[in-house]
Amino acid sequence: MTDPALLVRDLDETELLARVFPLLPPGEATDVGPGDDAAVVRAPDGRYVVSTDVLVEDRHFRRRWSSGYDVGRRAAVQNLADVAAMGARPTALVVSLVVPGDLPVAWVTDLARGLADATSPVGAAVVGGDLSGGDAVVVAVTVHGDLAGRRPVLRSGARAGDVVAHAGVRGRSAAGLALLDARTAVPSDGAPGASGPFAPLVAGYLRPWAPLDAGPAAADAGTTAMLDVSDGLLRDAGRLARASGVVVDLDRAALEPDVAELADAARALGSEDPEGTALAWVLSGGEDHGLLATFPAGTPLPEPFRAVGHVRALDGQGPRVTLDGHEPAVGPGWDHFGGR
Template sequence: MTETLGTTGEFGLIAAVTRGLSRSEDVLVGPGDDAAVVAVPDGRVVITTDLLVEGRHFRQDWSSAYDVGRKAAAQNLADVVAMGARPTALVVGFGGPADLPTAWAVELNQGLADEAELVGASIVGGDTVQSDKIIVSVTAFGSLDGRRPVLRSGARPGDELAFAGRLGWAEAGYAVLTRGFRSPRTVVDAHRRPQPPYADGPRAAIAGASSMCDVSDGLIADLRHIAEASQVVIDVRTPALAVAEPLQAVAAATGLDAMTFVLTGGEDHALVGTFEPADVPDGWTVIGTVAEGNENRPAGTVTVDGELFASPAGHAHFTS
């Protein structure tokens, strides 16, 4: 008989998922008490949270439980490094139906733990409840280690725009999966398990990034957040954006535009930031410029090769 959440029970599940969790030196009190206690030596904790719901953020036929765990952790850890911080810990809320195999929850947790381990972070607590659909709530924490946080509001005219990581890969994978295909494997894998450039967040902060965020809604959409918060105009130069071969293959097979994947695809959790020209760190590619607003281009505008960008610019919930 397959063990399910109903037969394992809440406390059995908690025991199963906390068994063997690694614990870094940042974890002062781990799972099992009313709350966890995590060290943040400089007295400031970075906090971000995301909620994933089955059928909306993942599908069991497209992603394994392990993949969902990797992705849920990755999107939160990317937010932490986008502040220039070092991720330290996660807490996880999990809901699932009583007939869900217990192994599903255990594999989800392993995915979360393995992704966290990539950056030296630990799972320090959580909550499990019964729900009709699978729900995964992740809250991630980080330490600034004495640095100032890199906000969206610090971009200045004259800065260069640069990015690290991948753009459009997850969106190309989504385009493939929605059409019933499973290849190219590289983009399908990118949809299932993003690979945020974790080390590039703190690296950018140390180099003096004036603003930074992660690309979760799409490059143009997320740059708008920086342009609005900083009250500047940002121009993206498409010739600087190399379109990788697998994206070109998907575009050719689907009739979609490869550059649209790059400009509007979210969920790869690339990092974008602005820097004084001399400060752009290794591993970051310059793809545009920051300017003052004017009559034709008010502050808050993002342009592509100098033109307003007309295509749908990223994903907003409730409206799709």
């Protein structure tokens, strides 16, 4: 157990890393892990999938809500989902960490535990990275994956007549964030975490889960296009529509179970239109990290994919997303710089 009074500035870099490395088990593809100038990871396919993402304190998370463990899991999951969306299995992560000197060492070791718990079940591992001091916590992750002989699944392959399907949860993270913002689900002592009936929704924001096995399963089933839903269903479906040159038409009825699940949280927040608020979370809420994919009509959908719409040919108005054939009444979702 790390002394909660021990701060990052009380240790040098070597001492801090010595507390972190033992918490990071090796992955199935790791030949050389942390401790040398570079890691060595096997790539039997001859290719590797690579993606990167970053979490910045007070933009992507707040320490008064999120423990180090929460941030470690989130940082891993959002990157692992990108690899899964290409039809690959994650193999290795490289993590760069910026920390202020007054950060408790226990927060850093908890972050390592969160990374390990998210990566170990899929056989991946943190194999190295970098450490620096700074004014706020920044976690930058680069992930690698193995296609195992599969073709990479791109966003550009959807065709008219395809079924649009989704695996994972929809809207939970946005609902959880709204509850935290309103302090509706924050313990009275202000400690990270959640309590009460909405704890699963807050957990959806603090510790999102991604259906990682569904990515390779979709590739094996013949998916024509796929991507990770990180910035909201509408925005990411729009990216798929533009890449493929099609119209993605979502089915409102298919989203009803998600709306029903979230409506009580909207009521608790005082919404005058709880179903409308819940629908906005489902359509525009980011960071659920489900997978959105298209399949040829008649293809048996692999678990846990569920049909949520279909693909239509262009009709003169350009690639876009519709809801039951009409322009959605809510905004498109998260954008880092505020543009569409």
